[in-house]
Amino acid sequence: MPLKSIEALLENKIGLSAAAMGAQTVVKAVNRRRCACGLQDVAAYRACLETNKDEWEKLIEEIVVPETWFFRHIQSFQFFSQHVLSELKPCLNKRLRILSIPCATGEEPYSLAMMLINAGVPCERFQIDALDISLQALRKALRGLYSPASFRGRDNMPTFQASYFKQIDGSFQLHSEVMETVCFNQGNLLDNNILADQPCYDIIFCRNLMIYFSASARKRTRAIINRLLKNSGLLFVGHSERVAFKTPDLSLIDARGVFAYRKTAI
DSSP: OHHHHHHHHHHHHHOBOHHHHOHHHHHHHHHHHHHHTTOSSHHHHHHHHHHOHHHHHHHHHHHOOOOOOTTSSHHHHHHHHHHIIIIIGGGTTSOEEEEESSOTTSHHHHHHHHHHHHTTOOGGGEEEEEEESOHHHHHHHHHTEEOGGGTTTOTTHHHHHHHHEEEETTEEEEOHHHHTTEEEEEOOTTOTTTTTTSOOEEEEEOOSOGGGBOHHHHHHHHHHHHHHEEEEEEEEOOTTOTTTTOOTTEEEOOOTTOOEEEEOOO
């Protein structure tokens, strides 16, 4: 069936499992794009995807939902800040390297930057790379303009809003000081060559992605994350993804409300 073929294509190329996302999510996205292309049936749309790279990108945008907000699961960000201050800041003769993938519309990597700046770490002492497969999400991240929904009523948000944002009508514009610390790029985590030319990272945030992945995509993701994370580095994951990342070379951090692992050499 053409629809099953499209589901298989999504799983193979970007890891998304129709079963994990909900079959109707894929059906609705395919039908919206099929109608937008003026095609009569799913078979014709499947053939279109074979030859039209732009349409493939549009289908991804239709399916991917960048659900995120600033300081999501605040305990992980607090632990991140404490870790940098206690273990890494005294040794910052080199730049601290941090990766946020997928970064969605930028709230996560910008939260990391604000935590570091707020902790007194100079901007030149850290580098944050942020990747996502969605160009639309990255364009929003690069604008740095957010609605109140991106803040979700965190107790500490008024302080951060006052320090790092300028209110424009009903939105909040992030200060350039914070924006300049994050480097955004498009990237697919299942690309075996992703960031192959980059040194390993001290800290990686990879949260709320594996819940949408097939078993084979999870396995590929773990291998790539293992390549990107340096020994003794920290990996922060989503609260329901701890089992998905459980491997012999990752030791679970025992801290309340923190969903993270430390990479250990084996």
